Amino acid sequence: MTDRPGPTLTARQPKAVHSALTVLEAVAHLGAGATAREISLELGLPRATAYRLLNLLVQDEYLMRTPDLAGFALGAKVVQLAAVAAGPARLTSAARGVVAEARTALRGGVHVVFFVDGRVRVADADPDFPLSDEVRLAREPERFALGRLLLVEQGSAAAPSRQDFAELGATRQLGELVPGYGCVAVPIRDASGRFVGAVGFSGARHRADEPSQVLSVLEPAAASLGPLVV
Amino acid sequence: MTALERAIARPDPVHDFGARSPLYGLDRRSVGFFDVLAQSVAAVAPAAAATTVVLLVAGVSPSATVLSIVLAAVLSLLVARTISQFARRLAAAGSTYTYTARGLGRGAGLAAGAAILVGYGAIAMFALLGGAYYVTFLLESAWPAMGGPGTLAAVLAAEAAFVAVVLVRGIRISSRIALVVEAISVALIAVLLVVLLARIGPIDPAQVLGLGAFDPAALAAGSVIALTAFVGFESASTLGVEARAPLRNVPRAIVWTVILSGGLYLLAAVAQVAGFDAIGAPLESSASPINQLAAAYGLGGWGVVADIGIAASFLACAIGSTTALTRVLFTMGRDGVLAAPAGRAHPRFGTPIGAVALAFPVISGVPFLLLMSGFDIRDAMHVTIAVGGAGYIVAYILVCVAAPVFLRRIGEVTLGATVEASVSAAVLTGALVAFFAVDAASGSVAVWVVLAVAALAVVGVLLRLRGGTPSLERIGSYDEPVASQVLGGVARRAGSGGD
Numbered sequence: 112m113t114d115r116p117g118p119t120l121t122a123r124q125p126k127a128v129h130s131a132l133t134v135l136e137a138v139a140h141l142g143a144g145a146t147a148r149e150i151s152l153e154l155g156l157p158r159a160t161a162y163r164l165l166n167l168l169v170q171d172e173y174l175m176r177t178p179d180l181a182g183f184a185l186g187a188k189v190v191q192l193a194a195v196a197a198g199p200a201r202l203t204s205a206a207r208g209v210v211a212e213a214r215t216a217l218r219g220g221v222h223v224v225f226f227v228d229g230r231v232r233v234a235d236a237d238p239d240f241p242l243s244d245e246v247r248l249a250r251e252p253e254r255f256a257l258g259r260l261l262l263v264e265q266g267s268a269a270a271p272s273r274q275d276f277a278e279l280g281a282t283r284q285l286g287e288l289v290p291g292y293g294c295v296a297v298p299i300r301d302a303s304g305r306f307v308g309a310v311g312f313s314g315a316r317h318r319a320d321e322p323s324q325v326l327s328v329l330e331p332a333a334a335s336l337g338p339l340v341v
Numbered sequence: 342m343t344a345l346e347r348a349i350a351r352p353d354p355v356h357d358f359g360a361r362s363p364l365y366g367l368d369r370r371s372v373g374f375f376d377v378l379a380q381s382v383a384a385v386a387p388a389a390a391a392t393t394v395v396l397l398v399a400g401v402s403p404s405a406t407v408l409s410i411v412l413a414a415v416l417s418l419l420v421a422r423t424i425s426q427f428a429r430r431l432a433a434a435g436s437t438y439t440y441t442a443r444g445l446g447r448g449a450g451l452a453a454g455a456a457i458l459v460g461y462g463a464i465a466m467f468a469l470l471g472g473a474y475y476v477t478f479l480l481e482s483a484w485p486a487m488g489g490p491g492t493l494a495a496v497l498a499a500e501a502a503f504v505a506v507v508l509v510r511g512i513r514i515s516s517r518i519a520l521v522v523e524a525i526s527v528a529l530i531a532v533l534l535v536v537l538l539a540r541i542g543p544i545d546p547a548q549v550l551g552l553g554a555f556d557p558a559a560l561a562a563g564s565v566i567a568l569t570a571f572v573g574f575e576s577a578s579t580l581g582v583e584a585r586a587p588l589r590n591v592p593r594a595i596v597w598t599v600i601l602s603g604g605l606y607l608l609a610a611v612a613q614v615a616g617f618d619a620i621g622a623p624l625e626s627s628a629s630p631i632n633q634l635a636a637a638y639g640l641g642g643w644g645v646v647a648d649i650g651i652a653a654s655f656l657a658c659a660i661g662s663t664t665a666l667t668r669v670l671f672t673m674g675r676d677g678v679l680a681a682p683a684g685r686a687h688p689r690f691g692t693p694i695g696a697v698a699l700a701f702p703v704i705s706g707v708p709f710l711l712l713m714s715g716f717d718i719r720d721a722m723h724v725t726i727a728v729g730g731a732g733y734i735v736a737y738i739l740v741c742v743a744a745p746v747f748l749r750r751i752g753e754v755t756l757g758a759t760v761e762a763s764v765s766a767a768v769l770t771g772a773l774v775a776f777f778a779v780d781a782a783s784g785s786v787a788v789w790v791v792l793a794v795a796a797l798a799v800v801g802v803l804l805r806l807r808g809g810t811p812s813l814e815r816i817g818s819y820d821e822p823v824a825s826q827v828l829g830g831v832a833r834r835a836g837s838g839g840d
Contacts, residue, residue, distance in 0.1 A: 132345075135345050136344055136345045139347070140344035142353065143829075144357065147751070148752045148753075158753075162753050166588070169429075169588055170429070170586060170588040170589040171586075171589075172586075175822040176430060177358075178358065178359075178821045179751075181751040181752055182357075184357065184828070184830075185345075185352075186822075186826055187825065187826050187828050187830065189345070189349060190828065192349070228346060228347060228351070229350060229351060230350060
């Protein structure tokens with residue numbers, strides 16, 4: 112939007128950045144229409160400081176004033192922050208050990224993803240057999256075995272995926288993305304049985320058509336990953 | 342999992358915003374900071390004012406010329422900061438009219454609107470007259486046969502036509518021309534002043550500041566005259582729709598205009614006071630101090646350069662004032678204060694052509710009538726600048742009163758902002774009274790013209806208020822964010838509030 116870069120950040124300003132993020136956090140928490148007074152109360156910031164931060168965030172369009180000018184709503188621009196805020200998820204070394212064992216047992220790609228707030232986030236992709244398209248996996252989960260598990264959990268999966276899951280306790284993708292290749296995914300569950308993520312295999316299609324050997328490795332791996340990643 | 346992450350991943354629908362701004366049709370978000378700054382600087386015309394205002398101030402406050410200018414700069418800065426309270430929060434095209442309406446409601450909003458229209462309109466006329474005067478003066482000095490009222494009228498017509506074309510063609514062109522012309526004129530004057538100062542040699546600060554003979558009454562009168570050299574600094578606030586990142590760039594441009602003009606005036610004042618001290622002549626009785634100083638210090642040829650700079654500055658001032666004038670008229674058309682055609686925008690150029698058509702007959706016609714009815718051009722300039730100055734100051738007073746009320750209404754009032762606004766309003770009111778006391782004492786007719794214009798404005802506002810309150814419901818409209826700019830924004834249906 113601007114013709115030149117906005118104020119540049121210097122090393123002395125990390126506190127200001129922190130304050131700005133807490134203000135955005137407060138607006139998200141209070142909901143659209145929160146007033147400056149409510150926000151400064153919520154944060155326990157001095158009023159003048161809160162007003163200055165709010166006006167700066169409005170100038171940069173991270174916040175929008177409601178038409179009566181008294182309230183604030185998050186600007187569409189905060190989505191840009193999401194990419195920055197969502198740091199790379201990392202597995203613990205114990206979990207990585209489990210994944211390494213599975214990779215040795217299965218000649219093919221083994222990937223681990225988490226389901227974070229309704230979206231697929233890749234935690235550990237197989238370096239030897241890379242995921243076909245990580246971005247697309249996040250955007251169009253219905254096309255991937257890993258994503259279909261998320262949809263099963265959300266109750267919005269298509270009939271074939273639901274049927275697969277009912278029969279196998281896993282979801283599959285059979286040559287739909289790349290002919291000759293298929294995928295199988297089993298859920299990683301927390302103590303209450305909710306899906307927190309999935310571990311998936313990708314490889315030659317016949318091993319997904321007849322998944323018993325793959326499942327015999329993935330299921331114990333998923334079971335041991337559960338307590339390690341939650 | 343934080344509230345922010347949740348909001349980004351699954352935004353709640355927000356229904357407070359419309360699908361388009363009430364001020365749609367203008368060339369939205371098209372000019373950057375320097376063009377916005379040029380708008381305000383052009384409306385102030387510091388190059389022209391730097392050469393004339395020092396002489397005027399010296400006339401009423403010979404002992405404290407520099408101090409008067411410093412005081413006026415401080416007051417202007419306070420007003421600029423108060424106006425920025427609005428400019429930081431809403432992107433408007435109506436300047437003090439929209440701001441005052443947001444703080445004090447319809448009646449005061451209309452009054453501030455009438456005042457600022459008088460200010461922009463009269464200063465546009467003043468700049469056209471001033472440009473014609475200086476261009477004719479330059480032509481005459483090159484070709485002596487070129488003088489006379491015929492040339493004056495021809496130059497006036499050419500200027501008005503140029504400004505009209507530039508205004509219709511678009512804000513990018515008009516603001517860029519203002520930027521280039523203003524940068525050249527300010528640079529010419531600044532270089533001349535610095536060279537002069539270098540030739541004058543060391544100066545005595547106590548002498549220049551006039552600390553020896555302190556006269557508070559003269560200081561006040563001098564400050565009021567100096568204040569008229571600053572008015573127009575707020576006009577960046579008419580580009581709220583057209584500026585990029587307006588909530589950052591507009592307030593910044595307003596404050597920087599005061600700082601830049603103040604710096605130039607200070608330079609001019611110091612050079613002239615010290616220069617006339619050094620040559621042992623009284624500044625206040627000089628006819629053309631810059632030219633006289635330039636000649637005295639062996640820079641005779643530079644006088645012409647200064648005159649070219651001044652003529653250019655007047656032209657930029659005409660563009661700037663008319664740009665501001667048309668944006669306010671445009672907003673009034675959209676607000677329903679004026680008939681809908683006033684709010685018409687050019688479909689391709691994104692300029693307020695309805696307002697241009699409304700404004701041009703007046704701002705080019707009145708100077709013609711003044712000259713045709715036998716007014717001396719300098720008298721005509723004096724009357725127009727007095728009327729314009731009064732319009733600006735009235736609008737500033739209203740907007741300064743409105744600021745704390747507005748801030749309280751949106752729950753963001755602070756002690757500092759309230760004090761700044763209140764001090765500004767009080768001092769400006771005193772300044773307005775003093776301005777006319779000074780002017781009337783000098784035997785000028787300006788005060789009567791101002792009173793007549795004010796009476797007309799009051800009648801106009803009262804008639805409009807009686808004309809029907811429902812039609813004034815939209816007063817104070819500004820460039821609201823649209824639903825697509827809001828996380829989870831869902832455009833509200835037309836008719837469910839606002840535009």
